[in-house]
């Protein structure tokens with residue numbers, strides 16, 4: 001295989017697109033998605049600029065929105081900024097946010113169950129003494145990323161409708177897992193150039209990686225790689241496919257939760273980022289169910305009745321699996337260490 005398959009999101013052939021998506025997801029597990037509504041090269045350029053702006057803020061400004069691990073004054077553990085780890089195989093810094101009253105107007109958390117994965121977002125804010133221009137940049141940042149979050153929610157939900165159709169399920173089969181509550185995350189990523197000898201764990205079959213081989217935990221990932229190379233996908237024949245940038249398009253793949261919910265029929269495909277030889281920015285959106293969502297563990301197909309399907313609650317499963325992920329591996333440990341309790 002030379003390149004990832006391409007799916008046109010604007011196609012009016014719903015059935016054809018749906019079965020093609022299922023076929024690709026059962027075989028390659030990754031695709032390029034063209035013509036996502038409300039997205040074009042201009043939007044992409046704006047997102048890259050805003051990504052660069054954030055990571056080029058003075059460190060002190062980034063640390064204001066950092067997780068507890070990086071700034072002990074902050075009582076955030078899951079959302080916000082995370083810094084670089086020189087000794088780890090992955091070498092990236094990020095900023096993450098999820099659902100709140102800013103991204104979903106009218107949204108109100110119904111319980112404190114699941115803290116810290118249900119914690120509030122921390123948004124970068126200007127200082128009163130900042131120039132008007134600088135204040136406007138902060139406002140712009142929030143506007144642009146929040147808009148993208150909404151766009152990604154809509155697109156990934158539509159993608160799941162097509163997947164459901166392709167699997168022979170009702171179009172709205174997965175809908176209730178994400179509406180009205182979702183733990184979906186937008187992650188802004190920056191991979192600076194290492195500039196030092198990589199640790200041994202960052203060498204995978206002779207290649208230097210900046211993001212180690214992994215499969216995503218989530219339901220669906222919509223990734224923007226801008227014009228950067230480095231992403232590689234592990235194909236079923238155990239060879240690595242290098243994903244070329246496709247500006248204006250998304251790289252879409254499925255995560256372990258969706259794999260579980262199809263009883264393993266669809267696999268979460270492994271991928272990694274090899275050192276592209278310079279700095280790199282990317283922007284993955286992770287579609288995730290709500291904390292209390294009951295994720296089915298098999299499909300009600302092939303004579304299986306709805307009653308036969310077992311479920312897992314997403315939030316506790318996420319808390320259990322967090323330790324396996326570089327970006328969130330220490331979240332629970334630090335939360336406990338901090339002695340912080342979420343008030344009701």
Ligand SMILES: O=C(O)CCC(=O)C(=O)O
Nearest residue numbers: 189216225231273282284
């Ligand atoms: O930066 C990329 O292109 C991929 C990042 C990724 O796979 C992830 O954050 O799960």
Ligand SMILES: [Fe+2]
Nearest residue numbers: 214215216271
């Ligand atoms: Fe990933």
